[in-house]
Amino acid sequence: TQLLEQSPQFLSIQEGENLTVYCNSSSVFSSLQWYRQEPGEGPVLLVTVVTGGEVKKLKRLTFQFGDARKDSSLHITAAQPGDTGLYLCAGAIGATNKLIFGTGTLLAVQP
Amino acid sequence: NAGVTQTPKFRVLKTGQSMTLLCAQDMNHEYMYWYRQDPGMGLRLIHYSVGEGTTAKGEVPDGYNVSRLKKQNFLLGLESAAPSQTSVYFCASSRGSGIFNYGYTFGSGTRLTVV
Numbered sequence: 001t002q003l004l005e006q007s008p009q010f011l012s013i014q015e016g017e018n019l020t021v022y023c024n025s026s027s028v029f030s031s032l033q034w035y036r037q038e039p040g041e042g043p044v045l046l047v048t049v050v051t052g053g054e055v056k057k058l059k060r061l062t063f064q065f066g067d068a069r070k071d072s073s074l075h076i077t078a079a080q081p082g083d084t085g086l087y088l089c090a091g092a093i094g095a096t097n098k099l100i101f102g103t104g105t106l107l108a109v110q111p
Numbered sequence: 112n113a114g115v116t117q118t119p120k121f122r123v124l125k126t127g128q129s130m131t132l133l134c135a136q137d138m139n140h141e142y143m144y145w146y147r148q149d150p151g152m153g154l155r156l157i158h159y160s161v162g163e164g165t166t167a168k169g170e171v172p173d174g175y176n177v178s179r180l181k182k183q184n185f186l187l188g189l190e191s192a193a194p195s196q197t198s199v200y201f202c203a204s205s206r207g208s209g210i211f212n213y214g215y216t217f218g219s220g221t222r223l224t225v226v
Binding site for chain 1: 142144161217
């Protein structure tokens, strides 16, 4: 069974703080994605990374794919209450279309 | 610009009843999926389809059946509902695979309670 472990599971911070969420596996991924899910809604794709060592920035969010393509991180700078939600990483192995999802990091940003 | 539409949004079933969850996508995606999301368990794949007329089992297929008669629709059936099937069900679609897997588009979910 392939596992994607996310840490931390829960994070409660004040507005303006920085944070990093980690996604780790023993498997090599051909691509890795991050999603954010708000209560009562489906996950929404934030980014896809495919190259080892790749770094992508989306406003205050920075995503990094590990050199060995087994891990990834999401860094949020100056968090805002609107960043509150469940963050999920998901990886594709080989040429498959299927994704393996991590169990998620629940982030709460207090005003 | 609908994306992925799921119906119904909420449903309560009695044990042993049957129902069908409907999923429709308007993005001409080849691949479609049904997941269930439970607290502490994350998203688990029930069944998926790689094209019209094809279906395959995922991680937790028991108790469910699916059909994809048209490319844009993917139906999930529960023949005899059990309390263990109480969950939030998500449909998703995508195009591409491997390094060309550009991500899934999810519906807003169906919250099912089996009593």
